[in-house]
Amino acid sequence: MVTRHTYDQELADLRQALLNMGKAVDQAIDEAVISLAQQDNELAHKVMDYDDEIDQMEIDIEDKCMVLIARQQPLARDLRIIGTGLKITTDLERMGDHAYDIAKIALAMNKQPLIKPLVDIPRMAQMSQKMLKDSLEAYTTLDITLAEQVCLNDDEVDNIYYQVFRELLTYMMEDPTTISQATQLIFVARYLERIADHATNIAEWTVYLVTGQRRRKK
């Protein structure tokens, strides 16, 4: 029989594994956007190679959750910790995929001169990364107020996304030579907007973990 003490330790390990995965994803987003802005192909390759490790972290967390369920019949909040762990790791893995997608676009642009200095895209990245950190902080400390704040911040990222989208469309219309790159940059903006959505999901899972109440996800 597993003692409560051991069990609590295993739940703490699960939480730590999610935090570690969050840090790895945060770094991947950071480096992906740097590889794009600075046209650093070596860094882009590094981000793409690292995606396998992020995927493995998801598998390890899922296995950990399954073992926890099998070893102890979890109830109430314990069960919600494990259930949300299984869900949050999916959100983190998708964020990692988007970092990979951005790095792939950095490579595809093949060091062509940027049609404009990147301002809004790094700003979207910073906002999304802050939402990721805050959502994991809220999850770890069961801070509903912080979780609610993350959900509010998502609207701001959405607004910048639509603004970037319209601006890049205008670029393309005014100068068709920018079409290929502008289309790629629209995708980058979309991926960052999705990263913010996934951080919002983590915040929503935190609300569920604490209250048992479900809300719609993104």
Next chain:
Amino acid sequence: MVTRHTYDQELADLRQALLNMGKAVDQAIDEAVISLAQQDNELAHKVMDYDDEIDQMEIDIEDKCMVLIARQQPLARDLRIIGTGLKITTDLERMGDHAYDIAKIALAMNKQPLIKPLVDIPRMAQMSQKMLKDSLEAYTTLDITLAEQVCLNDDEVDNIYYQVFRELLTYMMEDPTTISQATQLIFVARYLERIADHATNIAEWTVYLVTGQRRRKK
């Protein structure tokens, strides 16, 4: 104490709920692409409104999984049925979101004449929908061969996506008045390509359910 018979019935109910959600998502994709191709705004609104019901199906399935874990300490394949249920419902919900996204684009195009008759996009939709149906069939009947076939089909959808992407870029470059619509259509193609990825995930979860072996997801 829950009897094995009742428990088997509950697992069958879970499977049925996933199939029902799959059918709802399949219909949403179908109608979203029709609303786009036929510029049917009423149908687009219907798809968008229906997304709340798909989201509710996900919540109900997650609750069902949590209750099953709490009521009976599941082991081995039973545990994998519940664990994969929690994951597959996320994939289905994301497919539903993409149907919503496509319907939203149909509305945004605001009945502007299509820059070209849609051929590849409906074809991508049909292929992705077939992958969705096959993946759920494989999941229900534990048919690994069918699951592997779904994974193979994904490469074909990817290839059409890149072809559509390049074709639409060419349209934009040759005629800048097509830029706005072509950009939207590139997103539609991307959403369909992602729907195929999620079907592939369901197929991968089926392989895990049967064999206990994990593989990388999309």
